[in-house]
Amino acid sequence: MEYIYAALLLHHAGKKVDEASVKSVLTAAGVAADDSRVKALVASLEGVNIADAIAKAAVAPVAAAPAAAAAPAAAAAAPDAEEKKEDKKHEEESAMAGLGALFG
Numbered sequence: 009m010e011y012i013y014a015a016l017l018l019h020h021a022g023k024k025v026d027e028a029s030v031k032s033v034l035t036a037a038g039v040a041a042d043d044s045r046v047k048a049l050v051a052s053l054e055g056v057n058i059a060d061a062i063a064k065a066a067v068a069p070v071a072a073a074p075a076a077a078a079a080p081a082a083a084a085a086a087p088d089a090e091e092k093k094e095d096k097k098h099e100e101e102s103a104m105a106g107l108g109a110l111f112g
Contacts, residue, residue, distance in 0.1 A: 010034060010037065010039050011030065011034070011045055011046065011049045012049070014030045014033035014034050014037070015030060015049060015050075015053060015058075016058070016062075017033055018030065018033060019058045019059075025050065025053055025058070026050060027043075027046050027047060027050050030046050030049060030050065031043075031046055034046075
């Protein structure tokens with residue numbers, strides 16, 4: 009992850025994401041940079057518009073999360089109301105049985 013973070017930091021700072029820059033950021037952070045991983049990262053980012061990739065990644069999960077969270081909440085709300093009614097009825101019956109024992 010630190011390799012990706014280094015690339016994102018360089019992009020955010022407006023610097024070119026190349027092998028030397030990524031190595032410099034990792035070294036400054038106290039991470040021993042692996043040359044093959046740095047080369048693989050830079051090669052995989054070749055021709056990628058990082059700003060567009062961030063925008064697309066940030067929008068999709070946020071839009072889907074509220075819809076996904078609303079469905080279970082709606083489904084869970086209906087049984088709760090019924091369970092409360094049944095629990096209250098059960099409590100009332102138990103209380104009546106207890107009173108019957110007092111006067112029984």
